[in-house]
Amino acid sequence: MTCLRDAASPNSHTKLKLFADSAGYCQNPDCNVNLFLTVGQTEFHIAEMAHIISAGQGGPRTNQSTSEQEKGDFSNLILLCPTCHTKIDKAEQEYPEIIIKEWKKHHSEKINSVFNIKQFKNRTTARQAIVPILNENKAVFDIYGPLTDYRYNPESEIPKLWLSKIQQIILPNNRKLLRVLDNNYTLISDIEAKTVEIFRQHVLDLEAKHINQEEIEVLKFPSQLHLIFEN
Structure with missing residues (x-):
């Protein structure tokens, strides 16, 4: 830059x-x-x-x-x-x-x-908007992420692809999620709000590491986010 x-x-x-x-x-x-x-x-x-x-x-x-x-x-x-x-x-x-x-x-x-970022009338429609994004991120993580067995294979291309997927899919998707969540914060419960803020810090850490090249330990993704807006 x-x-x-x-x-x-x-x-x-x-x-x-x-x-x-x-x-x-x-x-x-x-x-x-x-x-x-x-x-x-x-x-x-x-x-x-x-x-x-x-x-x-x-x-x-x-x-x-x-x-x-x-x-x-x-x-x-x-x-x-x-x-x-x-x-x-x-x-x-x-x-x-x-x-x-x-x-x-x-x-x-x-x-x-x-990205279809807008204010939704209820939690059901808000959830319909974020589930595909969450599912895509999870699929990428499960296939290419650091917990796969490929990490033990020095000849595997998967770890290198993981870095590419972070930049091209994970980081943009994270920002889509935050945009939807912030635009529909009134639909979020107090307990969910805590999860959202943990996710926000996870996003900032991941960006700091992969955009600013900072040597930091990234806060773990909150798994509870997959349940957000559920009735």
Whole structure:
């Protein structure tokens, strides 16, 4: 990721929030390329954090009245592929601040629409929305996860595929789940709310490890989440 400069640099929380908001896709609505790639046995992302108002004094869309802290704030950042990042900076007259901020707003709304993120009338319909996502994550974990017998086979490709599945399926699905849960928090019981918050920390830990490359122990996924919204 680029555009890291002193006080204008986003902190770890802001980075993760940006990845979550993008759902792993370039936030230019005319692009939307997948930012997580697998080439052969190598998994990586091509995401670049771009400042909407330049971090430097003479950069694209510079604004002398914007503080260094404001430049590093979530509201002044957008996640793009390398090509789109280069385009908005090299042709800044064609990409003013208002257009790039509209990209970001439009992308967030599109993600909610694509993922069918909305407020449901009851727990039954809310559960119908999250069960397929939970089931997909569980299937991926059961087939590729660290508890399979393949972990003992040094020639197996499964452990490498697991890392790829985390980035391409698990991380985006986790954010879908959180979006549904947060948009329907009024339907969640007090006991379920505790499970949701444990899950939220699990998501943040997993993203910190696989996006920010932090050496941390990830909080275990709360199995009770599979029962949420059950009547």
